[in-house]
Amino acid sequence: MSTVTGPSKPAQSGPQYTKKDFESDQDVRWCPGCGDYAILSAVQKTMPDLGIPKENIVFISGIGCSSRFPYYMNTYGFHTIHGRAPAIATGLKLARPDLKVFVVTGDGDGLSIGGNHLLHVLRRNVDVTILLFNNRIYGLTKGQYSPTSEQGKVTKSTPMGSAERPVSPCSFALAVGASFVARTVDRNIAHMEEMLRRAARHKGTAFIEILQNCNVYNDLAWNVLYDRESKVQHELRLEHGKPLVFGPAADRRGLVLDGVKPRVVRVKDVPESALWVHDEHDRATGLVLGQLWAPEYPIPLGVMADDETVPVYEDTLLAQEQKVIANRGPGDIAALLRSGETWTIR
Amino acid sequence: MSEAVAPASAVGKPRRTLTRAVIRFAGDSGDGMQVTGEQFTTEAAWAGNDIATLPNFPAEIRAPAGTLFGVSSFQLQFGSQRVYTPGDQLDALVAMNPAAFKVHLGDLKPGGILIVNTAAFEDRNLAKAGYQSNPLDDPGLAEKYRVHQVDITGLTRKALEDLPLKAQEKERCKNFFALGLVSWIYTRPLDPTLDAIKKRFAKNPHFVDANTRVLKAGHAFGETAEMFSEHYGIEPAEMAPGVYRSMTGNRALAWGVLAAAQRTQLPVVFGAYPITPASDILHELALHKRFRIRTFQAEDEIAAMGSIIGAAFGGAIGVTASSGPGIALKGEAIGLAVMAELPVVIIDVQRGGPSTGLPTKTEQADLMQAMYGRNSEAPAVVLAPASPGDCFFIAYEAIRIAVKYMVPVIVLSDGYLANGSEPWLIPDPTALPDIPVTFRTEPEEFFPYLRDAATLARPWVRPGTPGLEHRIGGIEKEDVTGNISYDPDNHDHMVRMRAEKVRRVGQEIPPTTINGPHGGEVLVVGWGGTYGAITAATEEAQMEGKAVASIHLRHLNPLPPDLGQILRQYRRVLVPEINSGQLVRMLRAEYLVDAVGFNRVRGMPLQTQEIYEAVGQLLEAKP
Numbered sequence: 001m002s003t004v005t006g007p008s009k010p011a012q013s014g015p016q017y018t019k020k021d022f023e024s025d026q027d028v029r030w031c032p033g034c035g036d037y038a039i040l041s042a043v044q045k046t047m048p049d050l051g052i053p054k055e056n057i058v059f060i061s062g063i064g065c066s067s068r069f070p071y072y073m074n075t076y077g078f079h080t081i082h083g084r085a086p087a088i089a090t091g092l093k094l095a096r097p098d099l100k101v102f103v104v105t106g107d108g109d110g111l112s113i114g115g116n117h118l119l120h121v122l123r124r125n126v127d128v129t130i131l132l133f134n135n136r137i138y139g140l141t142k143g144q145y146s147p148t149s150e151q152g153k154v155t156k157s158t159p160m161g162s163a164e165r166p167v168s169p170c171s172f173a174l175a176v177g178a179s180f181v182a183r184t185v186d187r188n189i190a191h192m193e194e195m196l197r198r199a200a201r202h203k204g205t206a207f208i209e210i211l212q213n214c215n216v217y218n219d220l221a222w223n224v225l226y227d228r229e230s231k232v233q234h235e236l237r238l239e240h241g242k243p244l245v246f247g248p249a250a251d252r253r254g255l256v257l258d259g260v261k262p263r264v265v266r267v268k269d270v271p272e273s274a275l276w277v278h279d280e281h282d283r284a285t286g287l288v289l290g291q292l293w294a295p296e297y298p299i300p301l302g303v304m305a306d307d308e309t310v311p312v313y314e315d316t317l318l319a320q321e322q323k324v325i326a327n328r329g330p331g332d333i334a335a336l337l338r339s340g341e342t343w344t345i346r
Numbered sequence: 347m348s349e350a351v352a353p354a355s356a357v358g359k360p361r362r363t364l365t366r367a368v369i370r371f372a373g374d375s376g377d378g379m380q381v382t383g384e385q386f387t388t389e390a391a392w393a394g395n396d397i398a399t400l401p402n403f404p405a406e407i408r409a410p411a412g413t414l415f416g417v418s419s420f421q422l423q424f425g426s427q428r429v430y431t432p433g434d435q436l437d438a439l440v441a442m443n444p445a446a447f448k449v450h451l452g453d454l455k456p457g458g459i460l461i462v463n464t465a466a467f468e469d470r471n472l473a474k475a476g477y478q479s480n481p482l483d484d485p486g487l488a489e490k491y492r493v494h495q496v497d498i499t500g501l502t503r504k505a506l507e508d509l510p511l512k513a514q515e516k517e518r519c520k521n522f523f524a525l526g527l528v529s530w531i532y533t534r535p536l537d538p539t540l541d542a543i544k545k546r547f548a549k550n551p552h553f554v555d556a557n558t559r560v561l562k563a564g565h566a567f568g569e570t571a572e573m574f575s576e577h578y579g580i581e582p583a584e585m586a587p588g589v590y591r592s593m594t595g596n597r598a599l600a601w602g603v604l605a606a607a608q609r610t611q612l613p614v615v616f617g618a619y620p621i622t623p624a625s626d627i628l629h630e631l632a633l634h635k636r637f638r639i640r641t642f643q644a645e646d647e648i649a650a651m652g653s654i655i656g657a658a659f660g661g662a663i664g665v666t667a668s669s670g671p672g673i674a675l676k677g678e679a680i681g682l683a684v685m686a687e688l689p690v691v692i693i694d695v696q697r698g699g700p701s702t703g704l705p706t707k708t709e710q711a712d713l714m715q716a717m718y719g720r721n722s723e724a725p726a727v728v729l730a731p732a733s734p735g736d737c738f739f740i741a742y743e744a745i746r747i748a749v750k751y752m753v754p755v756i757v758l759s760d761g762y763l764a765n766g767s768e769p770w771l772i773p774d775p776t777a778l779p780d781i782p783v784t785f786r787t788e789p790e791e792f793f794p795y796l797r798d799a800a801t802l803a804r805p806w807v808r809p810g811t812p813g814l815e816h817r818i819g820g821i822e823k824e825d826v827t828g829n830i831s832y833d834p835d836n837h838d839h840m841v842r843m844r845a846e847k848v849r850r851v852g853q854e855i856p857p858t859t860i861n862g863p864h865g866g867e868v869l870v871v872g873w874g875g876t877y878g879a880i881t882a883a884t885e886e887a888q889m890e891g892k893a894v895a896s897i898h899l900r901h902l903n904p905l906p907p908d909l910g911q912i913l914r915q916y917r918r919v920l921v922p923e924i925n926s927g928q929l930v931r932m933l934r935a936e937y938l939v940d941a942v943g944f945n946r947v948r949g950m951p952l953q954t955q956e957i958y959e960a961v962g963q964l965l966e967a968k969p
Binding site: 054055063070075079084091095117317332337341 | 538588591821
């Protein structure tokens with residue numbers, strides 16, 4: 001029988017696993033050199049840290065390269081249909097709030113065909129952890145532009161360049177009310193692992209955008225964060241309670257908030273107190289962070305928002321169920337059938 | 347129709363006894379015709395009659411007053427014998443305005459009772475209904491019908507003269523004047539309506555007073571006004587003894603789900619998106635959280651379907667309800683449930699289509715969609731209830747089969763069953779068949795697609811069970827192991843396996859009941875809400891000594907194992923449907939019988955008379 005309690009919190013006394021315990025017996029079938037390998041490894045490596053019995057963990061995916069993920073995890077898994085993983089995960093959590101549920105999706109699966117479901121799972125704040133692999137391309141269908149592809153992108157379906165403006169996954173998540181939003185990148189293993197741990201421990205919907213390389217159809221799409229020199233110039237590491245500063249030591253820059261308008265300044269030009277100090281618990285300023293991108297602004301990596309005060313959907317719903325059962329007892333079909341107007345024929 | 351005139355009592359008017367009557371209340375959407383009809387139904391039920399109802403209302407929520415498309419009506423047939431349908435032609439029509447008069451007069455029998463609210467027949471309303479002159483002035487009207495012109499609005503106002511209510515509030519009571527009058531004409535007891543008024547307006551004593559007065563005024567008007575020379579009695583029907591209630595199809599579906607929830611002691615996730623005429627199932631289930639029903643109003647039809655697949659994967663029962671357009675959207679996800687072999691129930695309350703079609707009208711045109719409306723070969727079990735009350739048993743049966751065979755089950759209800767009601771003998775829930783649920787917990791020799799020998803069901807495993815961690819999905823998989831497989835022979839095997847699983851459900855189907863001789867001239871085959879009309883038409887032919895029988899299919903996929911043999915016992919097979927011929931196509935394909943269809947797709951239930959005539963034509967046709 002399911003209970004109304006959430007998934008077990010990490011405990012010292014929890015099961016002792018190693019990465020190997022989370023590797024399934026299936027051959028991994030991504031292209032050699034795909035960024036998904038690093039993400040899979042990081043996920044398998046962080047799983048033991050969660051202290052959750054692996055039989056209580058479920059990976060749900062939609063369709064796309066990223067969505068093959070569940071097959072490679074030695075947990076419960078469900079590879080579903082295009083874009084619908086959040087809906088399936090929502091139903092699973094309604095049935096089984098005790099499970100730890102991960103949703104694995106991509107930029108096409110999550111933001112195009114499944115954009116509606118992503119909106120609503122975030123808005124409801126269902127207790128699931130969503131990993132969105134963003135490679136800015138449709139890989140499994142061999143190279144069409146995606147909703148995160150840059151305008152002008154030349155692909156098989158846009159030989160003269162895409163006419164569409166890209167969506168920022170983090171902005172989208174923050175705008176629809178996500179309670180936890182973070183961004184990380186497949187080539188920074190340590191950061192990715194840290195973000196995965198934080199997201200997995202968040203109560204409510206946790207959304208991580210993982211910038212991921214598709215070396216076959218969109219190689220180096222995130223070179224701005226891969227190239228050593230460019231990375232130093234543009235990467236902004238978010239740390240709660242610390243000022244937002246970035247850039248090389250010789251030319252350190254920071255962000256200040258001019259009302260709601262962010263501005264880049266040279267650190268040496270302003271007093272430290274003028275700098276924008278990152279507050280993870282403030283979703284409003286998180287929304288501003290989600291919109292920043294190079295070259296005009298730095299590219300934030302890390303936790304943009306983490307708000308544990310947002311009520312969790314299934315907790316609220318199941319509390320209603322518990323309340324009515326506590327007050328009036330469990331349902332009784334025989335009594336219900338005879339309720340209201342009845343008459344007897346002899 | 348048999349009639350007997352009782353001698354006039356000393357004070358009252360003579361009372362004639364009828365075996366049945368068909369009446370219809372019709373008016374503007376805002377005239378309260380649905381409440382009036384439901385209330386009269388309750389009165390007839392109290393009087394022990396068998397009843398069938400047909401509410402009919404526009405898709406517009408507040409259609410402009412006085413227009414033809416804004417007309418709302420409620421028809422019922424009640425009788426002292428078995429009543430199978432809401433009736434074809436009307437014995438009595440109440441028309442509250444010219445638009446209702448225009449839309450419905452054609453259905454009134456010659457010599458039938460016509461009651462009109464004369465106050466509404468003024469220039470503006472006449473113009474809105476498209477009349478150049480007042481049709482009540484036509485002298486031919488009184489020759490054809492027993493016309494009673496009553497100033498219902500004026501008499502209502504007069505009855506409430508001294509009450510401190512606004513004019514508009516007073517006028518809104520006028521439907522109860524009509525109800526009181528019709529209750530007098532058919533000598534139905536006012537008590538249940540008086541009770542209902544007290545309950546409904548408990549917070550406003552003025553409204554209790556007003557509606558009570560108007561109801562009684564209508565009743566007294568019948569008794570005293572000189573225009574009514576007689577009234578009618580209808581004896582109680584001979585019905586099986588027991589406790590009865592009125593039941594609509596949508597409520598019965600919801601309660602069937604609750605019964606299964608209680609029996610299995612499993613939580614039910616009911617994911618649905620609002621759609622006419624299925625939304626009331628969601629509303630009803632949302633009231634019953636005590637049964638651990640978790641209702642989820644999803645963001646769209648696809649999410650609703652997805653949510654119940656997730657729930658079933660988690661070891662709960664997944665149920666959704668929609669109508670044709672929503673089922674179309676769910677198609678791909680239903681295919682996933684077929685592939686993942688998970689127990690889910692999909693209720694389709696069919697309505698007129700295609701596209702938006704006729705949202706509030708009935709149709710039976712989703713049978714092919716239920717059978718084949720998914721990519722590739724994705725067989726599902728298909729069931730259909732025969733009557734509003736039968737919806738309870740069908741919903742329960744759908745869950746039982748889904749769980750036992752690990753298979754999606756589609757239930758085809760329709761708009762007529764959904765909103766129609768009948769007196770329903772309350773069943774003993776402990777007498778319902780058991781729904782055993784076993785979750786696999788044994789890790790030894792576990793494979794996700796290891797099958798039960800009798801049902802071919804794969805094991806149901808709840809995530810959280812140690813040692814049984816496994817992955818499933820929409821990609822074709824190897825039988826037994828569940829590993830991804832693109833092997834050609836395995837795919838061929840799995841396509842056949844999914845079909846065979848559904849076929850095996852045939853072992854659940856009881857022998858088909860034949861209504862009439864077990865062989866003869868014509869067999870009428872029906873499914874869904876046409877049960878009543880087909881049965882009534884068949885019995886009419888039988889009473890004339892014709893060798894005609896009928897059978898009703900509650901199981902459409904698989905079809906009953908004995909069906910082929912039964913079809914061959916008759917010279918001709920007639921299949922009446924509210925579509926262009928879907929079941930008839932299945933029967934011809936499956937059994938190579940020369941079955942013919944009788945098809946009317948008017949958004950309305952089939953009529954007894956038209957089926958009776960179709961049977962007659964087949965009887966006369968040369969072999």
